[in-house]
Amino acid sequence: xxxxxxxxxxxxxxxxxxxxxxxxxxxxxxxxxxxxxxxxxxxxxxxxxxxxxxxxxxxxxxxxxxxxxxxxxxxxxxxxxxxxxxxxxxxxxxxxxxxxxxxxxxxxxxxxxxxxxxxxxxxxxxxxxxxxxxxxxxxxxxxxxxxxxxxxxxxxxxxxxxxxxxxxxxxxxxxxxxxxxxxxxxxxxxxxxxxxxxxxxxxxxx
Numbered sequence: 001x002x003x004x005x006x007x008x009x010x011x012x013x014x015x016x017x018x019x020x021x022x023x024x025x026x027x028x029x030x031x032x033x034x035x036x037x038x039x040x041x042x043x044x045x046x047x048x049x050x051x052x053x054x055x056x057x058x059x060x061x062x063x064x065x066x067x068x069x070x071x072x073x074x075x076x077x078x079x080x081x082x083x084x085x086x087x088x089x090x091x092x093x094x095x096x097x098x099x100x101x102x103x104x105x106x107x108x109x110x111x112x113x114x115x116x117x118x119x120x121x122x123x124x125x126x127x128x129x130x131x132x133x134x135x136x137x138x139x140x141x142x143x144x145x146x147x148x149x150x151x152x153x154x155x156x157x158x159x160x161x162x163x164x165x166x167x168x169x170x171x172x173x174x175x176x177x178x179x180x181x182x183x184x185x186x187x188x189x190x191x192x193x194x195x196x197x198x199x200x201x202x203x204x205x206x
Contacts, residue, residue, distance in 0.1 A: 001113035011037040040151035044157045045073035047124070048074035049082065051150040058173040062138035067150045067168060068131060069115070075124030079152060082122060086132060086148040102126045115148070144170040 001013070008164050014034045050072045059065045064101045069086060070106040073079045084107070088095055099107040101162045120128060136144065147167040152158055 009187060013037075023146075042086060044155050045077035045079070046157045046159060047077050047079045047122075047152065048159045048163075049079055049083070049122070049150050049152060050074060050160070050163045051146045051148055051166045051199065053086075053146070053168045055146075055168045055170055057170065059136050059140075059144050059170045060133045060173045061136055063136060065134045065136050065144065065171045066131065067146060068129065069135070069149050069166070070122065070127055070129050071122065072127040073124055075123035078124055079120075079122040079156065081153045082120035083151040084115060084120050084128075084130065085151070086130070086146065086150065088114045088134065089144055089146050091137055092134050093137075097130055099128055099130045103121070118199040141172060143172075146170075156177045 012034065013036075014032060018031060025031060031088070051069065052072075053067060053069045055065065055067045063070075068087075069084070071082070071084055073082075086097075095114065096110070096112045098110040099117065101107050103126060104123040105128050106119065106121045107128040108119050108128075111117075115130060115132060117130075119170045122128065130148075132146075134146070145167065147165060149165045158164065
């Protein structure tokens with residue numbers, strides 16, 4: 001018997017036998033049997049999943065931008081089947097990433113493009129660390145906004161779901177203005193003219 005995945009309550013199944021026509025069963029009381037089964041519910045695992053995203057400061061158009069993404073399970077139970085996702089910012093199309101797992105944890109080792117890792121397993125107290133490198137287009141301007149999320153399967157309870165997302169906002173690197181070339185003021189020019197005139201007069205009289 002195939003039981004639907006969303007079945008709840010008691011499953012009652014009855015089997016009955018009957019003698020052929022023209023025959024009589026002297027003990028018809030045992031011709032029916034019923035079996036009742038009650039659905040069991042898995043006790044949800046309780047965890048505190050946290051994701052923290054950081055970067056190396058501002059960005060420069062036409063160069064690489066590097067992020068660190070750390071996903072930690074503060075327990076008390078193990079977190080299995082976690083999904084870590086990090087879509088690319090608008091206009092950014094080239095990226096690569098790698099993942100390093102802590103003791104007992106596991107994740108996909110590397111990939112290209114956006115991060116979408118569905119193979120993350122975190123024992124209590126463990127973490128995985130992603131390194132994401134974006135190639136920022138030379139024409140990119142404005143804030144570079146990048147968000148990462150850690151998502152648990154439906155049968156887990158997260159005691160602090162508010163820390164399951166982390167966003168990094170990087171500003172365009174400030175370019176130093178060209179150095180000012182000192183320009184003589186009007187008084188300096190007058191003094192220079194007077195000095196040259198005095199020098200010329202002295203040369204004539206000597």
